Amino acid sequence: AIQMTQSPSSLSVSVGDRVTITCRASQAIRNDLSWLQQKPGKAPKLLIYGASTLQSGVPSRFSGSGSGTAFTLTISSLQPEDVATYYCLQDYNLWTFGQGTKVEI
Amino acid sequence: EVQLAQSGAEVRKPGESLTISCQGSGYTFTNNWIAWLRQTPERGLEWMGNVYPDDSDTRYSPSFRGRVTFSADKSISTAYLQWSSLQASDTAMYYCARRTVVALIEYFDYWGQGTLVTVSS
Numbered sequence: 289a290i291q292m293t294q295s296p297s298s299l300s301v302s303v304g305d306r307v308t309i310t311c312r313a314s315q316a317i318r319n320d321l322s323w324l325q326q327k328p329g330k331a332p333k334l335l336i337y338g339a340s341t342l343q344s345g346v347p348s349r350f351s352g353s354g355s356g357t358a359f360t361l362t363i364s365s366l367q368p369e370d371v372a373t374y375y376c377l378q379d380y381n382l383w384t385f386g387q388g389t390k391v392e393i
Numbered sequence: 394e395v396q397l398a399q400s401g402a403e404v405r406k407p408g409e410s411l412t413i414s415c416q417g418s419g420y421t422f423t424n425n426w427i428a429w430l431r432q433t434p435e436r437g438l439e440w441m442g443n444v445y446p447d448d449s450d451t452r453y454s455p456s457f458r459g460r461v462t463f464s465a466d467k468s469i470s471t472a473y474l475q476w477s478s479l480q481a482s483d484t485a486m487y488y489c490a491r492r493t494v495v496a497l498i499e500y501f502d503y504w505g506q507g508t509l510v511t512v513s514s
Contacts, residue, residue: 289455322500331488331507332438337500375438379499382454383428383440 290314292376294386301393307363309389311376316356320380323352323361326388327372335374336361368393395419397427397489397505404511405479412475413508415489422470423447426492428501429463429474433485443492444472479512486510 291314301307311321319339324332334343336352339359349364363370371393376386400414415427429441442453444463451463462475472489487508490501 320499324501331504332490332501333504334500334502337502338498341498343500343502377438377501385438385440387437 290317290378290381290384292378292384292386294374294376294389296389297387298390298392301366301391303366303368303393305366307366307370307391309361309374309376309391311354311359311361311386313357313359313378313380317378317380319355320378321352321354321359322377322379323350324375324377325370325372326375332375363391366391366393395491395503397491397503399487399489399505399508402509402511404513406514407481407512408478409512410475410477411479411510412473413487413510414471414473415505416469416471417446417491418470420491423467426452427465427472428490428492429461429472430488430490430501431457431485432488432507441474446470446472479510481512481514483510484512 293312295310321339322337323335326332335346340352351362353360373388373390375388396418398416423446426443426445428443431439441457444451444465446465446467449465465472489505491503493502
């Protein structure tokens, strides 16, 4: 089974900061990766798919990059409403989530 | 507007059976696989498997095969997740999600609101 490892597990930032979250796959997964955002008490929400394609309606401050085994989610200027836990999800072989990164202000 | 509406929270005793549902609207329900996912504080988010509403074809994660059953009734645009004998370890939040495939890229683009299942004696 493909393992997904996110880092860091949590981070505390300020409004306006640039935030970078990393996800590493235990084997190459091409660009078969999406990023999701989950706010407390809510269902996950798709942000990015295909490693770098922004889902419709998602603010452009979110971006994704990477291919193979290393991927990055970047928030260019953190807003208060971005407080959430972020997950990567691979779909190269079945589906496996990262353990999540909690972003706090 | 695409929506997936899940059934309400459930409380059951160990050994009891349970079926929860996920009703789609705002799109052609038979065109997309529906995924079921589990979330717990201990194990995080886990993919359980998928069901294809058009013909009720199913795919199960090895971790959940034999423990749960997926089904669908396309006439009412509803997918189901069923347990025949619950265990305390089944206590979790369960989500359904729509699987979309575009140019060989797959993703879960719409999610239900979640169904909390509590199994306790």
